[in-house]
Amino acid sequence: MTEPLMIANQGSFAAGGLVVRTPGTYDPAAPGPEGQTLHGDHAYVSYQIPVDARRLPIVMLHGHLQFAKTYETTPDGREGFNTLFLRRGFGVYLMDQPRRGRGGQSTVPGNLPAAREDQFWFNTFRVGIWPEYFEGVQFARDAATLNQYFRQSTPNTGSFDLYVSADATAAVFDTSGPGILVTHSQGGGVGWHARMKTERIRAIVSYEPGSNFPFPEGEVPETLPSAAGPLEPLSVPVEEFRKLTEIPIIIYYGDYIPEKWCTNPGQDQWRVRIDMARTWAETVNRHGGDATVVHLPSIGVTGNTHFPFSDLNNIEIADLMSEFLASKGLDAR
Amino acid sequence: MTEPLMIANQGSFAAGGLVVRTPGTYDPAAPGPEGQTLHGDHAYVSYQIPVDARRLPIVMLHGHLQFAKTYETTPDGREGFNTLFLRRGFGVYLMDQPRRGRGGQSTVPGNLPAAREDQFWFNTFRVGIWPEYFEGVQFARDAATLNQYFRQSTPNTGSFDLYVSADATAAVFDTSGPGILVTHSQGGGVGWHARMKTERIRAIVSYEPGSNFPFPEGEVPETLPSAAGPLEPLSVPVEEFRKLTEIPIIIYYGDYIPEKWCTNPGQDQWRVRIDMARTWAETVNRHGGDATVVHLPSIGVTGNTHFPFSDLNNIEIADLMSEFLASKGLDAR
Numbered sequence: 121m122t123e124p125l126m127i128a129n130q131g132s133f134a135a136g137g138l139v140v141r142t143p144g145t146y147d148p149a150a151p152g153p154e155g156q157t158l159h160g161d162h163a164y165v166s167y168q169i170p171v172d173a174r175r176l177p178i179v180m181l182h183g184h185l186q187f188a189k190t191y192e193t194t195p196d197g198r199e200g201f202n203t204l205f206l207r208r209g210f211g212v213y214l215m216d217q218p219r220r221g222r223g224g225q226s227t228v229p230g231n232l233p234a235a236r237e238d239q240f241w242f243n244t245f246r247v248g249i250w251p252e253y254f255e256g257v258q259f260a261r262d263a264a265t266l267n268q269y270f271r272q273s274t275p276n277t278g279s280f281d282l283y284v285s286a287d288a289t290a291a292v293f294d295t296s297g298p299g300i301l302v303t304h305s306q307g308g309g310v311g312w313h314a315r316m317k318t319e320r321i322r323a324i325v326s327y328e329p330g331s332n333f334p335f336p337e338g339e340v341p342e343t344l345p346s347a348a349g350p351l352e353p354l355s356v357p358v359e360e361f362r363k364l365t366e367i368p369i370i371i372y373y374g375d376y377i378p379e380k381w382c383t384n385p386g387q388d389q390w391r392v393r394i395d396m397a398r399t400w401a402e403t404v405n406r407h408g409g410d411a412t413v414v415h416l417p418s419i420g421v422t423g424n425t426h427f428p429f430s431d432l433n434n435i436e437i438a439d440l441m442s443e444f445l446a447s448k449g450l451d452a453r
Numbered sequence: 454m455t456e457p458l459m460i461a462n463q464g465s466f467a468a469g470g471l472v473v474r475t476p477g478t479y480d481p482a483a484p485g486p487e488g489q490t491l492h493g494d495h496a497y498v499s500y501q502i503p504v505d506a507r508r509l510p511i512v513m514l515h516g517h518l519q520f521a522k523t524y525e526t527t528p529d530g531r532e533g534f535n536t537l538f539l540r541r542g543f544g545v546y547l548m549d550q551p552r553r554g555r556g557g558q559s560t561v562p563g564n565l566p567a568a569r570e571d572q573f574w575f576n577t578f579r580v581g582i583w584p585e586y587f588e589g590v591q592f593a594r595d596a597a598t599l600n601q602y603f604r605q606s607t608p609n610t611g612s613f614d615l616y617v618s619a620d621a622t623a624a625v626f627d628t629s630g631p632g633i634l635v636t637h638s639q640g641g642g643v644g645w646h647a648r649m650k651t652e653r654i655r656a657i658v659s660y661e662p663g664s665n666f667p668f669p670e671g672e673v674p675e676t677l678p679s680a681a682g683p684l685e686p687l688s689v690p691v692e693e694f695r696k697l698t699e700i701p702i703i704i705y706y707g708d709y710i711p712e713k714w715c716t717n718p719g720q721d722q723w724r725v726r727i728d729m730a731r732t733w734a735e736t737v738n739r740h741g742g743d744a745t746v747v748h749l750p751s752i753g754v755t756g757n758t759h760f761p762f763s764d765l766n767n768i769e770i771a772d773l774m775s776e777f778l779a780s781k782g783l784d785a786r
Contacts, residue, residue, distance in 0.1 A: 122462070124459045124460055124461050124504050125458075125459075125460040125463065126457045126458075126459060126460075127457060127458040127459075127460055128457050129455070130458065130536060131525060131526035131530075131532070131536070132522055132525040132526050133526060133530075133601060134600070134601055134604035134605070137604060140567075140569060141569070142569045146572040146583055148572075148576050148582050148583060148717055148718075148719060149716055149717065149718070151572070151573045151576070151718070153568075153569055155572065156569040156570055156571060156572045156573065157569055157571045157572065157603075158567060158568065158569040158570065158571060159571060159600065159603035159604045159606075160567065160604075162604050164522070166525070171457050187555055188555075189465055189497070189555065192464060192465040192499070193464035193465050193466060197464075197466075199464070203463060203464070216555070221554055221555045221557060222520055222521075222522065222549070222554045222555055222607060223607075224554060224557060224607035224608060224610070225604065225606055225607050225608060226565065226567055227567055228567055229564075229565055229566055229567045230563075230564075230565035230567070231562075231563075231564060231565070232559065232562055232563035232564070232565065232610055232611070233562055234473075234491060234493065234559055234560055234561055234562045234563070234611065235486075235491065236473060236474070236475050236486055236489040236490055236491040237489055237491065238489060238490045238491060238492060239479040239481075239484070239488065239489045239490065240484045240489065243481050243484070249481050250479055250481060267467075267492065268466060268467055270490075270492035271467035271470060271492045271493075271495050271558065272467070273492075273558055274555060274556075274557035274558050274610075275557060275558065275610065277557070277565055277607075277608065277610060278565070278567065383482055384481055384482065385481075385482070385484070386481060
């Protein structure tokens with residue numbers, strides 16, 4: 121039995137977004153498109169603030185195909201980072217980014233193919249090589265867990281737009297106030313770009329950032345080839361890049377990432393991502409920043425998939441994050 | 454200041470759903486559609502159970518274009534039915550139905566037009582006749598409220614399917630155990646059909662049910678014409694219909710519903726819906742059931758839109774629901 125949660129307040133809101141408008145005058149008796157608006161491209165955010173909360177709340181942003189469920193109950197039914205960090209005294213804001221899940225109202229049309237891709241993502245998220253699980257993987261092997269895991273996906277309702285998502289992520293901090301941003305995978309790139317839009321992001325903890333690493337103009341490394349295709353860095357003005365040197369940043373990657381070219385694209389893409397992340401952190405630090413890349417197996421934490429925060433050892437993963445926050449003085453009450 | 458919430462446990466899960474499969478064998482080295490599955494058509498459910506909870510939890514299902522936000526923080530920032538009923542000692546399960554919001558993974562393809570329809574829904578949801586608000590409407594008139602209101606919509610990610618949604622709603626009760634179902638608008642029809650699939654639904658509170666009223670074969674009333682189009686009843690076998698006579702049911706409608714044909718389609722459609730609801734309740738009661746239709750203005754509760762549970766007087770609306778639950782012995786601890 122766990123202790124009850126003491127919640128001072130909780131709720132939800134839309135953050136950011138655009139309004140698009142069709143010219144003309146709306147006629148209520150014969151409604152047509154004329155004079156009508158659409159509010160879209162916002163993030164949906166739910167939050168809980170515990171009693172006696174720490175000063176800085178944590179905003180959690182998911183990755184590709186995912187939504188806030190990433191941080192809620194794990195596929196095998198344990199507490200996710202949402203409730204774990206509430207118990208540790210942090211206010212927690214959970215986002216669905218624009219054009220995903222509850223932020224699904226897009227200002228651009230979308231086409232949803234109902235693609236059958238479970239096995240592709242099982243491999244890309246490094247649970248194993250379908251239908252086999254990786255040896256020692258921190259993932260429960262029962263059918264109910266796999267069913268819940270596959271059902272924590274939801275498709276884009278409009279094309280993914282890095283800048284639309286970064287705008288909405290920055291807007292969350294207008295309501296939450298200064299805080300810590302936790303990102304995952306595709307959300308990693310969103311997080312870097314959100315920090316360039318708001319100083320209210322006081323630290324970033326990024327799990328397995330996948331793409332859209334921003335480098336200063338003139339210092340952009342080469343595109344990296346992998347068995348899953350090339351990974352391209354982005355170029356941003358140096359004065360924008362410098363905003364990423366103003367805060368502590370930590371990046372974690374899990375297990376089963378090969379050191380050399382590997383014919384399984386599900387694994388090989390992570391080889392170039394961790395490589396790019398290391399180059400990026402070196403660049404941040406060369407400009408006076410404070411970025412660290414932790415490859416979990418190198419510190420003795422093994423078996424992690426692409427979702428360390430919901431893996432079987434997620435308490436250990438949370439402890440590492442807590443230690444990071446404490447070491448940077450980010451957990452004061 | 455409100456008292457802290459004491460939460461014994463909370464989490465989220467997927468309920469129900471289908472698995473579709475493409476024949477063949479999956480090749481991890483060259484991923485194609487062969488041998489892949491898609492898990493879809495489930496509901497997404499989040500829940501909170503307060504300390505010392507009442508015996509029957511409440512499952513809340515939204516209406517057309519909506520998702521669980523319906524029952525969360527109101528557009529003007531007050532507590533919605535979710536937190537209000539937690540405070541009243543009920544476990545609360547909040548659903549996003551299949552093919553909507555966080556239940557967005559559909560087994561059938563979808564096409565999202567990014568339609569500009571805010572004004573149409575402002576009128577249909579009886580906030581006023583755009584750009585005017587109804588006199589006395591229980592809706593805050595500031596710009597921030599309207600912005601949040603428009604952003605609590607999200608489109609279907611696959612065509613709405615009454616039976617897919619009813620299956621998933623019934624499946625929620627496999628996890629929650631026996632409980633009370635609260636429905637809204639389009640969700641009303643889903644709720645009646647869910648009760649025909651599970652006896653675990655012990656009562657239904659339906660706000661402004663809009664369509665898909667099921668009548669027993671041979672007792673189906675005529676389709677009702679309105680300025681917004683016809684409202685058609687459904688026919689079901691009498692033995693299915695009888696399952697709706699086994700539980701207490703209460704139906705509420707708000708204000709601004711005309712008694713006679715009205716040229717504003719946004720209002721006129723509700724004239725035939727409350728008419729159909731009354732005929733339906735009479736039919737349920739004729740078969741030995743316990744269904745009541747409450748037109749809120751007739752008991753002195755005025756100004757309600759299509760969303761009574763989030764209107765400015767939502768405490769009063771919650772009190773009415775609490776009284777109903779108490780009167781039927783549904784609130785025991």
